[in-house]
Amino acid sequence: MSRAAKTEVTEVLLVEDSPGDTRLTLEAIRDCDLPLNLNVVRDGFEAMAFLHREGRYGAVERPALILLDLNLPGKGGREVLSEIKGDPELRRIPVVVLTTSQSEDDIGLAYGLHANCYIRKPADTNQLSGIVKGIEDFWLTKVRLPC
C-alpha cells in the first residue's frame, strides 16, 4: 500500500548476510530520519519464508520494498530474485538489488530477472545515506505502487 502520510512507518525487507552492511543501512536510515521499519533476514531461505509468511514469520506485514544483496549463503540472491519475480503476488513488490558486484554480467542478469533497479554499495557513508534517502524518496514517496 502506498503511504498516506509521512508519519506512517513503511515495512522494508533487507536480505543481507553481513552484519556490518546491515548496520550501515540501519545507520543511514537513522541519519536521514526516514520512517522505515527494516526487517532483516540473512539468507535466501529466510527471505522466502518471510515473504510467504511461513513459520515464525506468520504474523509479519508484507514489505512495500525489498533490498536484496546478491551474494548470500545457501539460497543466493539471484534465486531469491527469480522466485519473487516468478510469483504473481510477490512480483509486484519492487526489488532494489543492492550489492558490491560491479560485474556487467551481474547487472545484466539482475535486470534479466526483472530486478527493479541495481545499485552498487558505495564505500562512503554519505553516499550510502544519499542512496537510502533516494530509494525512500523515489520508490516509497514519489512512485505510486499497487495496493
Add this chain to the structure above:
Amino acid sequence: MRNHRSARVRVAGGKSGRVAIEEARLPADTTGRAIAQMRRELDVMRERESLLKHELDEFIRLTAHDLHEPLRMVSCYVQLLERRYCGRLDSDADEFIQFAMDGARRMQAMVDGLSALSRVTSAGRPFRTADLNASVQSAVSALRPAIDGAGAVVRCDTLPSVLADGAQLEQLYHNLIGNALRFSNGRRPRVHVGVENKSGEHVFFVRDNGIGIDPRYAEKVFVMFQRLHARDEYEGNGIGLAVCKRIVERHGGRIWVESEPGKGAAFRFTIPDRKEGLPKETKP
C-alpha cells in the same frame, strides 16, 4: 635487448652478415634443424609467458575483488566514527581518526586502481576498426571541466583509424591528457595530440609543456603505485600510466616517455596496424 637465442631465430630471414658466416661453417641440414629446434623452444617460452601473464591478471583481479569488501567496512565505519565522535573525545582521538580516514582513502584508491588494471584484460572488448579522432574527442569532452579549469589548450591533429578496442583507446587518451593537465608547472597547459610516421610505423604522441620527467624515472612512471611527487604536491593514485601501459600492451604496442625536467613530456605509443595475427589472449 635481443638475446642471443632470439637473434638467431631472426636469422631465418637471412638478413645478418654475421650469421651468414655461421651458416657457411655448418652443413645446411644441421642449421635447418637447429633453427627448427629454437623455434620450438621459442614457442614453448611464449606459451609459458602468456600463461604467467594470465595468472598475474587473475591474481590482480581476485586481490582487488577480495580486498574491496573488508576495506569498504573499514572505510565506512571510520567515517561513521568521524561523523559522530570527532570533537567529542579528545584531540588525540580526533587525530587518530583522521590518520585512519586518510589511510583508508588511500587504500581505497589503490584497490580501485587494481580493479581498473585488471579490467583492461578481463573487460576488454574485441578489436574493431576504431577512429582515433573519436577516441580523442570523447576523452577531451570528458576532461572538459579540467581543461577549462586549468585554462589549457589542447591541440588535436587528424589521426588514422586503427584496429583496436575503441573504448580502451579513449581511456588511454583520457589518462595521458589528464596527466598532461595535472603536471602543469603552474603554467597554462598546452597539450598536443598527434601522430608521426617513423619507419613505416605510426607513433602516436601526447606532448605537454609541464614539469617534465627526469629520464632516470622514464620507466618507473609506468609501474603501478609509483609516484614521483609528494601526495600533496600533485594528486593521483599512481595507477593511470600503469593502465595506459597495459592497454597499449594488450594491443601489441609499446609506450614510452621522452622528457627532461622543466621541458615538458612527450608520451609516445604504437598500435600495430595489423590485418591479422592479433596478440594472443588467454581469457578466463
